Amino acid sequence: MEVQQVLHMNGGAGETSYANNSTLQEKAISKVKTIVEKRIIDLYCTTFPKSLGIVDMGCSSGPNTFLTISNIIDAVDKKRRHLGRSSPEFQVFLNDLPGNDFNNIFKSLAGFYEKLKQNNGPDFGPCFIAGVPGSFYGRLFPTESLDFVHSSYSLHWLSQVPPGLENGRGGVLNKGNIYMAKTSPPAVFKAYLEQFERDFLLFLRSRSEEMRAGGCMVLTLLGRRSPDPSSRECCYPLELLSQALMEMVSQGIIKEADVDSFNLPYYTPSVQELITVIETDGSFHLDQHEVIELNWDPNDNDNNEDSVFDKLTTGRNVAKISRAVTESMLANHFGEVIMDDLFKKYGENVSEHLTKEKTKYVNLVISMTKK
Numbered sequence: 001m002e003v004q005q006v007l008h009m010n011g012g013a014g015e016t017s018y019a020n021n022s023t024l025q026e027k028a029i030s031k032v033k034t035i036v037e038k039r040i041i042d043l044y045c046t047t048f049p050k051s052l053g054i055v056d057m058g059c060s061s062g063p064n065t066f067l068t069i070s071n072i073i074d075a076v077d078k079k080r081r082h083l084g085r086s087s088p089e090f091q092v093f094l095n096d097l098p099g100n101d102f103n104n105i106f107k108s109l110a111g112f113y114e115k116l117k118q119n120n121g122p123d124f125g126p127c128f129i130a131g132v133p134g135s136f137y138g139r140l141f142p143t144e145s146l147d148f149v150h151s152s153y154s155l156h157w158l159s160q161v162p163p164g165l166e167n168g169r170g171g172v173l174n175k176g177n178i179y180m181a182k183t184s185p186p187a188v189f190k191a192y193l194e195q196f197e198r199d200f201l202l203f204l205r206s207r208s209e210e211m212r213a214g215g216c217m218v219l220t221l222l223g224r225r226s227p228d229p230s231s232r233e234c235c236y237p238l239e240l241l242s243q244a245l246m247e248m249v250s251q252g253i254i255k256e257a258d259v260d261s262f263n264l265p266y267y268t269p270s271v272q273e274l275i276t277v278i279e280t281d282g283s284f285h286l287d288q289h290e291v292i293e294l295n296w297d298p299n300d301n302d303n304n305e306d307s308v309f310d311k312l313t314t315g316r317n318v319a320k321i322s323r324a325v326t327e328s329m330l331a332n333h334f335g336e337v338i339m340d341d342l343f344k345k346y347g348e349n350v351s352e353h354l355t356k357e358k359t360k361y362v363n364l365v366i367s368m369t370k371k
Contacts (some may be wrong), residue, residue: 003265004097004135005330008142009060011101012322017166019062023298023325024361025153026064029071029290032220032365036068036073039216039287039367040148044076044088046214051089053146053212057136058154059094059299060100066112068150069094070356071128077120083261087120095140098133099328105131111117111138127192135159137202149207149217156221158265159199162191165263176246176256179238179264182230189229196267200277206371208283215370223268226292233362234268237296240353241322244345245334251340254334262333264326270280271364284368293360298349315351 009018044052054072059065069092080087094105109129116127120135134140136151137159165174165188172186174181207217224234242259249256271289278286295301298321323343331339353359 008099018324055093056150061104095132152220162195203279238351288367292363315347317348
């Protein structure tokens with residue numbers, strides 16, 4: 001699977017689109033908002049630059065695309081007004097893989113610019129926004145051109161399926177699984193960790209060349225508290241998806257060999273694994289790291305009644321969110337025709353699980369400064 005060509009969130013504005021199923025990601029952005037605002041204000045007040053180069057890496061499309069950018073711009077504008085200073089220029093880059101629905105973003109730009117004018121007045125800006133398609137596992141920008149780098153819910157995606165797991169031939173067979181699981185051979189965990197380390201190190205080294213000294217970076221990604229890479233806190237959602245696929249195998253809908261040969265290009269690191277790579281690179285000072293937990297279903301506010309109806313609804317909600325994110329890769333391997341049935345079964349598996357156990361996603365938040 002060529003990840004750069006296949007991986008993208010579901011585009012458009014339909015029922016299964018990312019635009020309509022990204023409330024979980026929106027909640028994560030909201031939880032990290034104060035960290036982002038503090039970092040950009042500190043950066044602005046250090047040098048009072050005439051222009052700010054800002055990038056959101058893994059911007060996707062839909063209502064969340066401009067959310068963090070709005071928070072950053074509003075925070076700077078509020079601070080400069082309080083200090084009686086003129087507005088800096090904002091050069092904003094929105095980055096994602098080439099398959100991203102950039103057309104949807106570009107169609108929304110006029111409305112976003114108008115909102116900026118209304119909120120910040122005629123003396124604001126100017127603000128220039130550009131789309132930058134390409135993998136962030138490599139250089140994307142000129143040397144020392146960026147001041148602030150943001151990424152949310154993107155860096156747990158790898159640049160490729162770890163070598164040796166692509167099809168199981170001559171390598172490791174991750175039988176019955178599409179990601180790391182309790183039943184995965186030890187070599188599977190090793191291959192995933194090594195791929196993550198290579199990718200994250202390349203990400204940091206690329207950004208270190210593109211960022212100015214003193215520039216800031218805030219990253220949010222799915223991860224785990226436990227040192228055990230097969231812990232349920234990070235792997236169980238995908239184990240339930242594997243189970244749904246194996247149910248379809250038992251019904252003769254898909255082949256078992258096709259499940260065995262499919263592995264997601266995904267890794268949920270521990271905090272220590274992140275820190276180890278940051279220290280290996282050596283280009284950034286680690287300012288802050290936090291762990292934030294979010295319910296699998298972002299519509300579950302922890303006050304819902306513990307009823308069968310709630311669990312069934314939650315299962316369907318979780319399945320919709322997962323489908324918006326993973327469908328491009330699953331459909332490429334198994335075919336589009338099974339997607340409705342697959343995610344129906346997945347939603348049922350999630351519902352059954354949640355009747356027994358309340359489970360949350362672990363979100364890792366890392367804030368760094370370029371040395």
